Amino acid sequence: MKLQKISSAKCFDGEQLRYVHYSDVLQCEMKFSIFLPPKAKEGAVPVIYWLSGLTCTDENFVTKAGAQEYASDFGVAIVAPDTSPRGIDVPDDPEEAYDFGLGAGFYLNATQEPWSKHYNMYDYIVHELPQLIASEFPINSDLSSISGHSMGGHGALTIALKNPELFRSVSAFAPICSPMQCPWGQKAFGNYLGDDESRWKKYDTIELIRKSTERLPILIDQGDADNFLEAQLKPKLLEQAAMAADYPISLRIQSGYDHSYFFVASFIGEHIKFHAKNLL
Numbered sequence: 001m002k003l004q005k006i007s008s009a010k011c012f013d014g015e016q017l018r019y020v021h022y023s024d025v026l027q028c029e030m031k032f033s034i035f036l037p038p039k040a041k042e043g044a045v046p047v048i049y050w051l052s053g054l055t056c057t058d059e060n061f062v063t064k065a066g067a068q069e070y071a072s073d074f075g076v077a078i079v080a081p082d083t084s085p086r087g088i089d090v091p092d093d094p095e096e097a098y099d100f101g102l103g104a105g106f107y108l109n110a111t112q113e114p115w116s117k118h119y120n121m122y123d124y125i126v127h128e129l130p131q132l133i134a135s136e137f138p139i140n141s142d143l144s145s146i147s148g149h150s151m152g153g154h155g156a157l158t159i160a161l162k163n164p165e166l167f168r169s170v171s172a173f174a175p176i177c178s179p180m181q182c183p184w185g186q187k188a189f190g191n192y193l194g195d196d197e198s199r200w201k202k203y204d205t206i207e208l209i210r211k212s213t214e215r216l217p218i219l220i221d222q223g224d225a226d227n228f229l230e231a232q233l234k235p236k237l238l239e240q241a242a243m244a245a246d247y248p249i250s251l252r253i254q255s256g257y258d259h260s261y262f263f264v265a266s267f268i269g270e271h272i273k274f275h276a277k278n279l280l
């Protein structure tokens with residue numbers, strides 16, 4: 001199966017679309033959503049990749065963030081993939097916990113059995129999906145940015161830091177700043193990558209920012225009423241690492257906001273404007 005449309009709806013003069021295709025790197029069928037602004041009718045437009053957090057599919061962002069109005073105004077497409085491989089053949093956390101397995105792919109390539117066959121979200125987001133998008137949609141892939149929420153914020157930051165030539169800018173909402181130093185990340189990395197923590201470093205924003213030679217524009221928003229702030233997200237670690245590496249980042253602590261999509265919806269317009277400034 002190459003690419004099949006599941007649904008389409010007119011939205012702010014553009015189109016909100018949903019597709020299913022077979023992924024070779026994940027070895028399963030995958031769904032993704034794409035918003036095309038009205039400008040895409042005239043020619044290729046820039047694109048923002050959006051990576052969602054734990055428990056999400058491609059649909060949470062599309063239905064809750066309210067991004068389409070801004071993407072329509074700025075003339076950028078938004079691609080929202082799923083957060084893990086899917087299907088009855090794909091192994092899940094034996095305890096069916098929300099923070100590992102299905103809905104929790106952590107945007108890495110797993111090296112450990114039984115995860116390594118399907119859990120290759122890094123290759124899917126960096127290689128397979130952009131190639132498919134470029135070949136099937138009016139997208140200028142030389143003009144790409146990336147953003148995400150929570151686990152997806154970790155995904156956006158690590159993928160951009162590892163591939164600065166592919167992106168004009170990166171932003172994140174409440175990202176997991178150092179998976180190596182929090183329970184969500186330690187559980188996922190231990191299972192997907194094995195016990196040798198030296199192998200975890202290539203998927204940890206703090207470790208990557210220390211070694212970065214390129215400088216991408218980075219915008220991060222974090223609510224101070226987020227119940228995952230202290231135990232899981234730890235933006236102070238990122239602020240310190242960025243300062244030590246002389247890597248300028250804009251980290252904004254937003255008073256009273258929690259971890260939900262109400263927080264994302266409150267600032268998504270500013271994030272799209274930030275990316276548009278770097279893309280247009």
Ligand SMILES: N[C@@H](CCC(=O)N[C@@H](CS)C(=O)NCC(=O)O)C(=O)O
Pocket residue numbers: 052053054055056060064098149150151259260261
């Ligand atoms: N289910 C978990 C929290 C999971 C969670 O907050 N997921 C965030 C991303 S880390 C999310 O976007 N959830 C889906 C949604 O709000 O639509 C819990 O109850 O502790």
